[in-house]
Amino acid sequence: MNYHWNWGIFFETSPDGVHTYLETLLLGTGWTLATALSAWCLALVMGSLVGVIRTTPNPWLVRLGNAYVELFRNIPLLVQMFLWYFVLPELLPTAAGDWLKQLPDASFYTAVVSLGFYTSARVAEQVRAGILSLARGQGWAALALGLTRTQAYLYVLLPMAYRVILPPLTSEFLNIIKNSAVALTIGLMELTARARAMQEFTFQVFEAFTAATVIYIVINIVVTFGMRWIERRTSVPGFIGAAPAAAATH
Amino acid sequence: MFADFDFDVIIRSLPYLFYDGMTFTLMLTALATCGGIIFGTLLAMMRLSGAAPLSLLAAGYVNLMRSVPLVLVIFWFYFLVPFIGQWVTGASQPIQVGAFASSLVTFTLFEAAYFAEIMRAGIQSIPRGQVGAAQALGMTYLQTMGYIVLPQAFRNMLPVLLTQTIVLFQDTSLVYVLSITDFLGAASKVAQRDGRLVEMYLFAALVYFVISFVASLLVRGLQRRVAIIR
Numbered sequence: 001m002n003y004h005w006n007w008g009i010f011f012e013t014s015p016d017g018v019h020t021y022l023e024t025l026l027l028g029t030g031w032t033l034a035t036a037l038s039a040w041c042l043a044l045v046m047g048s049l050v051g052v053i054r055t056t057p058n059p060w061l062v063r064l065g066n067a068y069v070e071l072f073r074n075i076p077l078l079v080q081m082f083l084w085y086f087v088l089p090e091l092l093p094t095a096a097g098d099w100l101k102q103l104p105d106a107s108f109y110t111a112v113v114s115l116g117f118y119t120s121a122r123v124a125e126q127v128r129a130g131i132l133s134l135a136r137g138q139g140w141a142a143l144a145l146g147l148t149r150t151q152a153y154l155y156v157l158l159p160m161a162y163r164v165i166l167p168p169l170t171s172e173f174l175n176i177i178k179n180s181a182v183a184l185t186i187g188l189m190e191l192t193a194r195a196r197a198m199q200e201f202t203f204q205v206f207e208a209f210t211a212a213t214v215i216y217i218v219i220n221i222v223v224t225f226g227m228r229w230i231e232r233r234t235s236v237p238g239f240i241g242a243a244p245a246a247a248a249t250h
Numbered sequence: 251m252f253a254d255f256d257f258d259v260i261i262r263s264l265p266y267l268f269y270d271g272m273t274f275t276l277m278l279t280a281l282a283t284c285g286g287i288i289f290g291t292l293l294a295m296m297r298l299s300g301a302a303p304l305s306l307l308a309a310g311y312v313n314l315m316r317s318v319p320l321v322l323v324i325f326w327f328y329f330l331v332p333f334i335g336q337w338v339t340g341a342s343q344p345i346q347v348g349a350f351a352s353s354l355v356t357f358t359l360f361e362a363a364y365f366a367e368i369m370r371a372g373i374q375s376i377p378r379g380q381v382g383a384a385q386a387l388g389m390t391y392l393q394t395m396g397y398i399v400l401p402q403a404f405r406n407m408l409p410v411l412l413t414q415t416i417v418l419f420q421d422t423s424l425v426y427v428l429s430i431t432d433f434l435g436a437a438s439k440v441a442q443r444d445g446r447l448v449e450m451y452l453f454a455a456l457v458y459f460v461i462s463f464v465a466s467l468l469v470r471g472l473q474r475r476v477a478i479i480r
Contacts, residue, residue, distance in 0.1 A: 003333065074462035075420075075455050075459050075462070076420035076421070076434070077420075078423045078424055078426060078434065079423060079434060079451065080455070082438075083455055086447045087447060087448050087452060090447070090448045181320075181321040181322060192319055192325070195322070206329070209326050213314075213322065217318070
C-alpha cells in the first residue's frame with residue numbers, strides 16, 4: 001500500500017485558522033447532537049400525536065394518521081430534505097420564501113424539520129403498536145372511572161405504552177443521530193461533513209473517517225447505556241411489557 | 251405558486267430519468283439485496299454457530315455497521331475499495347473502480363448487517379427440536395441448515411426481508427453524495443441544468459413514493475398469505 005499514514009494530522013490547524021482538525025470534528029459532533037436532539041423532540045411530539053389518533057375510534061382520524069405515516073415513510077429522507085430546503089421556499093408567498101432562504105443556519109432548521117417529520121412517522125408506528133399492546137380493559141377501566149378520553153390517554157394509556165416501546169424508541173433515537181449525516185447534502189457542517197472536509201483539505205482519508213467512526217460508536221454506546229438506565233428507572237414492578245416485534249429499520 | 255409549473259421539463263427528461271437513472275437505482279437495489287441476503291445469512295450463521303471467535307467476529311461486524319451512518323460508510327468504501335482491489339489483485343497502484351461497482355460493494359456490505367439481524371431472528375424462530383431431529387437423522391451441519399432451517403427461516407422472514415429491500419431502495423438515493431447518476435442524481439442534474447428544482451424534486455418524490463407505497467402494499471398482502479411456521 002502506498003498510503004501515507006499521519007495520525008498527527010488531528011493536532012494541526014485546520015483552514016479556519018483557529019481550530020485544530022480534532023476540534024473541528026468535535027464541533028461537528030456538537031452540530032450532529034444538536035440536530036438529532038431537536039429533531040427528536042419534534043419526532044416525539046408529532047409521532048405521539050399521530051400514533052394516538054390512529055388508535056381512536058374515529059375512522060377519519062385513523063385514515064388521516066395512516067396517510068401521514070405512509071407519506072413520510074415512503075419518500076427517501078434525502079428527497080424529503082431537498083423538498084423542505086429547495087422546494088418549500090419556492091411554493092410559499094415570495095416574502096415568506098425569501099425570509100426562509102435568508103435565515104441564518106437555514107440548513108440546521110431544515111435538517112431538524114425534515115429529520116423530525118421523517119422520524120415522527122416511525123415513532124407513530126411504535127406508539128400505535130405500544131398502545132395496542134396494552135390490555136384493552138385498561139382504556140375501558142379509565143373511561144368507566146369517569147376520565148375523559150384525553151385523560152385516559154394522558155394518565156393511563158400513554159405512560160404504559162411509552163414504557164413498552166422504550167427499546168424500539170432507543171433504536172429510533174440512534175437512527176436519528178445516524179440519519180442527521182444526510183444533512184451534509186444541504187450544507188450542514190455536522191460530523192460526517194467535517195470528516196469529509198478534513199479529507200478534502202489534508203488527503204488523510206482514513207484518519208478522518210476513522211475518527212468520525214469512533215465518535216459515532218462512542219455516541220452509540222453512551223445512548224444505548226443511557227436508555228437502558230432510563231428503562232430500569234421507569235420500569236413498573238410486576239408489569240412486563242411485550243415489545244413490538246423487530247421490523248426493517250434505518 | 252404553481253402558476254409557472256413546467257410539466258414539460260419533466261416530460262422532456264423522462265428518458266434520461268428512467269433509462270439512465272432508474273435503471274441504476276433498480277440494478278443497485280436488486281444486486282445489493284441478493285448480495286446482502288447471502289452475506290447476511292452467512293453472518294447470522296456465524297453469529298449463531300456457537301464458535302466464540304466466529305460469533306464475536308460476526309457480532310462485531312454487525313454492530314459496527316449498525317452504529318455508523320450510511321453516508322459515512324459510502325465515503326469509507328468509495329476511498330477504501332480501490333485499496334482493497336489493489337490488495338486482492340496484487341496490483342502496484344490502487345485500482346480504478348467504477349461508480350456502480352463501488353456503490354454495489356458498499357450497499358452489499360452495509361445492508362448485510364441489517365439482513366443478518368433479520369436472518370438471525372428467522373433462524374431462531376425455528377424450534378430447536380427440528381435441529382435435534384435433523385442431527386439424529388445423521389445430517390451434517392450444512393445439510394441441517396440447507397434443507398431444514400434456512401428454507402423455513404426465509405419463508406418466515408420473507409415479509410421483513412422485502413420491507414428491508416424497500417428501505418434499501420430508498421437508501422440508494424444517498425449515492426447522490428458521490429455525484430452518481432441514480433434516479434435522484436439524474437433528477438437533480440436536470441433540475442440544476444434547467445433551474446427547475448421545484449418540478450424535478452416533486453416529481454422524484456412522487457416516483458419514490460409510488461414505488462415504495464405499492465411495494466409495501468404488496469408486501470402486506472404477502473404477509474397475510476405467508477403464515478409463520480412455528
